[in-house]
Ligand SMILES: Nc1ncnc2c1ncn2[C@@H]1O[C@H](COP(=O)(O)OP(=O)(O)O)[C@@H](O)[C@H]1O
């Protein structure tokens with residue numbers, strides 16, 4: 001009953017606070033849209049050099065939006081690729097199709113790959129495409145490939161901020177003290193906050209994922225429910241971490257100061273940046289970052305279309321983070337009331 | 340504890356001390372408040388009244404000494420149900436209406452359904468805010484917020500009311516009406532402990548405790564204190580005892 005009362009109160013306060021609602025629901029969409037235009041804004045029409053490819057296939061490739069240039073043999077085509085005239089070459093190597101990508105522009109490489117995969121699925125299903133790169137590697141860093149990380153990050157970031165500020169305000173306005181002068185348990189306070197905010201973060205998770213996939217057309221190969229589950233787990237972690245850290249902040253500004261300390265490092269370790277050059281010992285820091293697990297699992301689901309069994313570990317770790325932070329919250333409330 | 344000849348005191352403080360960061364704020368306070376009493380804590384600002392109130396309620400824990408509330412050693416979670424509390428600063432949710440605030444706190448004290456509705460109306464009638472029940476608290480004046488805080492303290496009809504500066508910021512006319520209600524509550528058997536700055540309020544208490552620099556300098560009925568110091572007003576008595584403290 002007390003948890004329910006607290007939940008209802010939080011929902012009521014939230015609904016009255018239009019600006020905060022907007023921050024929670026619209027800001028992530030705005031930033032995602034910007035990201036989308038930054039990374040996906042230009043229409044891509046790759047220049048594809050071909051040699052020895054069956055005419056039917058050449059036809060289809062041309063139809064699907066590439067500018068096709070025919071060469072007499074593979075060497076000639078590849079020389080043109082090195083000369084910067086082409087984005088990719090498609091040749092036959094011992095009877096098997098071989099694709100060589102220029103590779104310096106990941107979004108271009110991706111466009112070529114997509115185009116060829118579609119073309120080949122119809123003409124030569126089951127045939128393995130040999131892929132090589134003139135420059136760079138197969139690592140994609142376009143909106144599609146880090147989109148899942150962005151979805152997780154925005155859920156995490158905005159919930160962290162709002163939960164931190166809301167709990168801090170409860171403390172600095174004296175209502176927390178008043179609340180703790182009632183027979184409510186410390187664990188009930190934390191549970192009430194989790195439920196009240198949890199409902200909003202659930203909406204937020206659904207909205208962000210739905211917008212990114214449905215409106216922005218982010219690449220999505222897995223189950224929507226798993227994406228929602230992961231987003232919810234990430235936001236629960238953000239919620240518990242935000243309220244926990246707010247016990248150590250004296251003002252809203254001090255909550256902001258946690259961003260470079262708590263949020264920014266997570267971005268570096270979340271898979272947006274390649275960490276191979278980093279000291280392996282430092283790389284292990286990523287195991288401490290909730291966002292690392294969230295992003296890893298989101299990628300597995302959205303890009304590789306994997307199921308629950310593949311992301312089990314991530315799910316458990318995120319749950320463990322939430323539970324640990326929530327318990328620490330209950331302990332931290334001892335500062336406000338000894339019992 | 341239940342000696343029928345001398346009913347156990349509602350509040351029993353035995354040698355309690357509290358320090359913050361090495362600075363003693365309360366020092367060896369011993370005091371008893373009997374059932375049905377209207378007890379006033381009088382002292383200048385910063386003397387430790389609020390700190391003492393928090394120790395009595397169990398929101399804070401004494402460094403030394405024993406606090407008993409209704410016979411139970413504090414702090415104790417279940418005892419928080421047994422008293423109504425009004426904090427020195429109004430702790431209200433400004434985005435919510437008065438009614439939503441009352442519903443929230445009512446639920447925390449285990450009130451629900453029709454009974455909660457009844458109690459909300461009756462408590463708001465006491466503080467004369469019934470017609471503003473559905474206004475958001477952000478539209479309340481300072482005095483109205485104070486009264487709403489009092490209504491919240493009255494909500495679950497506790498046998499003990501602990502009020503920290505209940506009449507600060509309330510105009511004289513309303514102050515009179517609130518005092519009438521406090522006295523009526525006392526007459527119906529409720530025990531009241533309140534802190535105050537205002538001397539004529541101290542005069543209306545059954546007993547007052549004068550607190551200065553964390554020590555209880557005198558305890559007694561207003562008449563008793565005046566007689567002891569040979570002064571005509573409680574203000575003079577306070578000055579005589581407290582050594583010129585401004586109240
Ligand atoms: N949590 C705290 N930490 C440090 N000092 C405190 C704390 N609470 C109260 N004090 C100090 O204790 C003294 C008494 O405060 P208080 O009990 O609020 O006085 P009063 O209610 O009589 O005005 C003040 O000097 C105040 O600064």
Ligand SMILES: [Mg+2]
Pocket residue numbers: 388389390427503
């Ligand atoms: Mg005070």
